Amino acid sequence: MGKNPAWSWYIVWYFFVGGVAAGAYFLAALADLFGRERAQPVARIGYAIALPLALVCPILLTLDLGMPVRAFYMFRLFKTGSPMSVGSWALLGFGLFSLVSLILVLAETRAAPDRAPGIRRLRRAVGVPGMLLGFFIASYTGVLLGTTNRPVWGGNAWIGPLFIASAASTGAAAIALWAGRARIAGLRRLDVIAIGFEALLLVLFLQSLGAAAAVFLTGSFAPLFWGAVVVAGVALPFLLQLFARGGRGQELVTAALLLVGGFALRYLILLSGQA
Amino acid sequence: MAKAILVDTSKCIGCRGCQVACKQWHGLQAESTRFEGTYENPPDLSARTWRKVRFIETVGEDGRLRWRFISDACKHCTDASCLAVCPTGALFRRPWGAVDLDQELCNGCRYCVAACPFGVVTFNEETGRVDKCLMCPDRVEAGLAPSCVTTCPTGALSFGDRDQLLSQAKKRVAELQAKGEKGAQLYGERELSGLHQIFVLQERPQVYGQPEQPQFAVASVFPSSVTSVLASVVMGVAALVAFRERGGKGEE
Known part of the structure; x- marks a missing residue:
């Protein structure tokens, strides 16, 4: 077994912020590609959220390094077997795509009516590779944890998928919060599917851990796991979005719950492998 | 030609000469530790302790207490997790098999620390980088054996061509088994496609704090x-x- 890498709070925040950025971007790109006019706010807001958060990510990662001045050494090589190496390059690419997409959002709103459709077509095209990078950013951190010899993480193939579902739900939550009073078409349906998927993956993840799942279910992490991840992050938002019809107030409460649950999930998974 | 260190635990007397020789050759500081009820000290491999002797007490089937020793350090694996995950290329392989570390390239990401199956690679708080046994490339490339091997007074450590050491180790295992040491076994021939530090053990690897798989x-x-x-x-x-x-x- 490897020693404890002591990845710090910076990494917890990176997992969370990177997940929200990636989720907001891939939801934006998918809404841009498949949604009609009513889904456009998801695209515009999602791209607008992705860029600033994508810029925070490298700062958090740099601060966690033993030698922050050597952060650029991540770009000496491209090693396909190392999720951290590929992830560094992907984060660079994701930042660039977030920037271009946001510029195209602003360009469309300022463009003459006859030129706007062309700009939107370009933005949709840019969104396809950007979306793939978004999925990569959302999941590679989970793959990275699997590629170790630490308890809970080592060899586990369910953390990446879990982080993708969580990126979708927290990305949608960030979009809903940004929208404020404005109603966003489609988000409710998306929440229900994403949270349901997350619940399924959580079960698969715990099952794959076998006896080691006790750290979450009954061990010292149990209160936070049941309270923040299961109840606040999955059960409540799922039931609210499926059954309640409380309007915008409910949307905002759901969004806040999802963000709390998503943060708790990243925190617990990072801590459980370093306990 | 792949080189290796052979650790024959049946010849180790726990003098810790290897541990001290390693510290002296590499200029590694002493560690401040507390008495933990064992002669084994410091408690684990670390950024300042690249080789150490582990002291293990076991009770055999005959009810007699046995004191086992193992001189432990980086295994220089063929399938080296640390090297494979290192994003900067600070960890690299010598043509003769050792997994080495270029301090000028390490940025302290600590991925290798989590990836190592043996708990060898350690983060050094003082330098902001990681540290581990390098198999003395300065000595080996000048035709010498690593300092631990040169110092060992009993022949428990030897250095040479891996193939040759493997056949030597197999002969020794057979010899020990013939003497009634049923637990005698080889560790490191096939593990992770072959380690460049191989062991003749007298009990299961787990007894010595080594992963079975x-x-x-x-x-x-x-x-x-x-x-x-x-x-x-x-x-x-x-x-x-x-x-x-x-x-x-x-x-x-």
């Missing part, structure tokens, strides 16, 4: 990637379902 961390990249791609597809379809307009029926 060390895992190559990078082996999980493929299955994890497959599940992540599938999850991405599911979320893509979910978004398609959620955001498409349904024939005139508005989303409330």
Whole structure:
């Protein structure tokens, strides 16, 4: 077994912020590609959220390094077997795509009516590779944890998928919060599917851990796991979005719950492998 | 020609000469430790202790107490997890097999620390980088053996061509078994496609604090990637379902 890498709070925040950025971007790109006019706010807001958060990510990662001045050494090589190496390059690419997409959002709103459709077509095209990078950013951190010899993480193939579902739900939550009073078409349906998927993956993840799942279910992490991840992050938002019809107030409460649950999930998974 | 260190635990008397020789050759500081009820000290391999002797007490089937020793350090694996995950290329392989570390390239990301199956690679708080046994490349490339091997007074440590050491180790295992040491076994011939520090053990690897089946961390990249791609597809379809307009029926 490897020693404890002591990845710090910076990494917890990176997992969370990177997940929200990636989720907001891939939801934006998918809404841009498949949604009609009513889904456009998801695209515009999602791209607008992705860029600033994508810029925070490298700062958090740099601060966690033993030698922050050597952060650029991540770009000496491209090693396909190392999720951290590929992830560094992907984060660079994701930042660039977030920037271009946001510029195209602003360009469309300022463009003459006859030129706007062309700009939107370009933005949709840019969104396809950007979306793939978004999925990569959302999941590679989970793959990275699997590629170790630490308890809970080592060899586990369910953390990446879990982080993708969580990126979708927290990305949608960030979009809903940004929208404020404005109603966003489609988000409710998306929440229900994403949270349901997350619940399924959580079960698969715990099952794959076998006896080691006790750290979450009954061990010292149990209160936070049941309270923040299961109840606040999955059960409540799922039931609210499926059954309640409380309007915008409910949307905002759901969004806040999802963000709390998503943060708790990243925190617990990072801590459980370093306990 | 691949080189290796052979550790014959049956010849080790626990003098810790190897441990001290390593510290002296590499200029590694002493560690401040507390008495823990054993002569074994310091408690673990660290950034300042690249080789140490572990002291193990076991009770055999005959009820007699046995004191086992193992001189432990980096295994210089063929499938080296640390080297495979290192994003900067600070960890690299010598042509003769050792897994070495270029301090000028390490940025302290600590991925190798989590990836190592043996708990060898350690973060050094003082330098902000990691440290581990390098198998004395300065000595080996000048035709000498690593300092630990040169110092060992009993022949428990030897250095040379890996193939030759392997046959020597197998002969020794057979010899020990013939003497009634049923637990005698070889460790490191096939583990992780072959270690460059191989062991003649008198008991199961676990007794010496070594994993019975060390895992190559990078082996999980493929299955994890497959599940992540599938999850991405599911979320893509979910978004398609959620955001498409349904024939005139508005989303409330």
